[in-house]
Amino acid sequence: MAEAIQKKLQAELEKYQQLQKDVSKSMSARQKLEAQLTENNIVKEELGLLDTQNTVYKLIGPVLVKQDLDEAKATVSKRLEYINGEIQRYETLLKEMERKSEQHREVLSSLQQEYQRAQGQAVGKA
Amino acid sequence: MSSLHDQMAATGKVKRSKDMPQGVGRLKEEHRKVVKDCRSQIEHWKKVENDYESLQDRLRTLPDKLSYDIMVPFGPLAFMPGKLVHTNELTVLLGDNWFAKCSAKQADDLVEHRKKHVKNALDDLQKVMKNFQNKADFTDDLEKLTGDTGDFVDIREKVINEEDVTKGKQRLAHKPNSKPKQEYLLELEDDKEKKEDDEERKTGVLSEEELWARLDELEREEELQDERYRLDSTDTNGEDTTSSSEEEKEADGGSDVQVNGHQKENGWVQSSITSQMNGTNGSHPEDEEDCDEETGNGLPTIYFSHTAEFKKVRINTGKNTTLKFSQRTEQKAQAKRKKKSGKTNGHSPHESYKFTSPADIYRVFVDLVNGEPIPRKSILKSRSRENSVCSDTSESSTADFEERRAAFGRSWSHDDTTHSDTSDGITEEESPTGTSPRTNGRFEAFTGTVIEKDPLPCSIPHLTIAPPALPTIPERKLEEVGSETPQEAPKRISKFKATRLHQK
Numbered sequence: 001m002a003e004a005i006q007k008k009l010q011a012e013l014e015k016y017q018q019l020q021k022d023v024s025k026s027m028s029a030r031q032k033l034e035a036q037l038t039e040n041n042i043v044k045e046e047l048g049l050l051d052t053q054n055t056v057y058k059l060i061g062p063v064l065v066k067q068d069l070d071e072a073k074a075t076v077s078k079r080l081e082y083i084n085g086e087i088q089r090y091e092t093l094l095k096e097m098e099r100k101s102e103q104h105r106e107v108l109s110s111l112q113q114e115y116q117r118a119q120g121q122a123v124g125k126a
Numbered sequence: 127m128s129s130l131h132d133q134m135a136a137t138g139k140v141k142r143s144k145d146m147p148q149g150v151g152r153l154k155e156e157h158r159k160v161v162k163d164c165r166s167q168i169e170h171w172k173k174v175e176n177d178y179e180s181l182q183d184r185l186r187t188l189p190d191k192l193s194y195d196i197m198v199p200f201g202p203l204a205f206m207p208g209k210l211v212h213t214n215e216l217t218v219l220l221g222d223n224w225f226a227k228c229s230a231k232q233a234d235d236l237v238e239h240r241k242k243h244v245k246n247a248l249d250d251l252q253k254v255m256k257n258f259q260n261k262a263d264f265t266d267d268l269e270k271l272t273g274d275t276g277d278f279v280d281i282r283e284k285v286i287n288e289e290d291v292t293k294g295k296q297r298l299a300h301k302p303n304s305k306p307k308q309e310y311l312l313e314l315e316d317d318k319e320k321k322e323d324d325e326e327r328k329t330g331v332l333s334e335e336e337l338w339a340r341l342d343e344l345e346r347e348e349e350l351q352d353e354r355y356r357l358d359s360t361d362t363n364g365e366d367t368t369s370s371s372e373e374e375k376e377a378d379g380g381s382d383v384q385v386n387g388h389q390k391e392n393g394w395v396q397s398s399i400t401s402q403m404n405g406t407n408g409s410h411p412e413d414e415e416d417c418d419e420e421t422g423n424g425l426p427t428i429y430f431s432h433t434a435e436f437k438k439v440r441i442n443t444g445k446n447t448t449l450k451f452s453q454r455t456e457q458k459a460q461a462k463r464k465k466k467s468g469k470t471n472g473h474s475p476h477e478s479y480k481f482t483s484p485a486d487i488y489r490v491f492v493d494l495v496n497g498e499p500i501p502r503k504s505i506l507k508s509r510s511r512e513n514s515v516c517s518d519t520s521e522s523s524t525a526d527f528e529e530r531r532a533a534f535g536r537s538w539s540h541d542d543t544t545h546s547d548t549s550d551g552i553t554e555e556e557s558p559t560g561t562s563p564r565t566n567g568r569f570e571a572f573t574g575t576v577i578e579k580d581p582l583p584c585s586i587p588h589l590t591i592a593p594p595a596l597p598t599i600p601e602r603k604l605e606e607v608g609s610e611t612p613q614e615a616p617k618r619i620s621k622f623k624a625t626r627l628h629q630k
Contacts, residue, residue: 036222039221040221040222042220042239042243043224046220046221046226046239047226049236049239050226050232054226054228054232055226056224056225057224057225057226058223058224058225059225060223064225067224072224076222079222
């Protein structure tokens, strides 16, 4: 009886750990996105400070490709929107994972209690 | 696995008992970590800012020459002499793999814009650091507080017998629905039953007379008690104006409430009111209580108790002053007050202080100048100022004081007078509140009732509102003030008073 509980406990624990890892991964991804967000904001502002006389280049691989200022502005805005969307997605994902991990935690604690009781009984018997 | 769980269970139980210090320690650790992180980040951002500064300098000097002779790095190990040309053309990285060709000046503007961001980040970090620093300090204090160390002391009072606190006797006249009124009502009821007009009137009159007789009786009793306590007391400093104290007694709560907003004052107010009500209780809110220091179980606790004894206490608020209030804790009070400089004068002991309002306290504080009692300007400030250049201790100062008191009084008096209109004075209202904290047995720092209202500017409504039947003290005071105000104009008025007068 105790062994069965033990096995269950172990399985549950593994699942919980996996979930925790996923959570941390999503967290780091989200942080990266946040950094990109601030950066793109700065780029947008600085593009605003320039005028058409300046040539804008985009680094694509080893190549600096000439871009139009307006094009560049549009591209940056689109990128910003994309980043915001991604952040939202990650937010929901994170919440979902948090909820699941909570459930797992509860299951784990209940299993643990059962196990302790079983242990106690086993000790009593023995 | 099983052993692990056992350990967990065991540690869990153990942890509970040692939770507090461990928890606090852990909290402190976390706080310190955050503070350290903040510090390192601030360092980093400061470096960035410095870099930008030097970059700006370079940008400003670069276009000075058309070309510069420089040593060009050639691979990782060599340099080559060369020239730096097109000194005004710069390719700037805007971020996220975007570049822009611009002039030095434009680059300068971009750098300026970036520096702003850096500054914002720095400010935020500073704020966070400060917050966490405060949190860490607070947890330190918390630890001290809950532990046995530190200067924190728990003060407790055990109220054994509630009757002792209230002294059993209460001034009936100051309580709502107190006996005299009831008598009156009873009389009326009797009259109604009789249904005879003449008799009604007669009995009505009688009940009033009975009322007054009862009041006088109570006053006399209180005086007797006061005298008894006075005889017992060791410190009989206090000079006073028995006349004024009697006035206080007569005034049925119709006096001005001259609250100067000071906690001590209010403490006195509270006690004065309660004293008047109870007649004999001299205990104060815990500002001046007898303390026996005992080290309690976790925290050093001070147990103090109120006594029924009425003893004079000397308040060192300066020479020639004293507050005649009975208290057993005068020693502690003295010790406290010795710290605040001040000397007190010994004055004749004949007072029985019935305080109906804070104003009455002022009346008690009277200086003996040339053998005459003169009321003081401020009972909290030390006398030393009186001898200084800025304040004059002449009659004018007392006049000043009167006016100031009245000025204050005017601002607060509406309260009083309206109260006196409606019921039998503030004391009735305040008395229940006065007793309730007492009867709770728990003492808070300040349990006075301070009724605040907007100061209304003139004395005329004040006068009209005051009930004509009772010779209320406010009226008398106003008369005094009135007589003295013409003298006031040439006299020096303190800034504080001036602003108050202006506000009025």
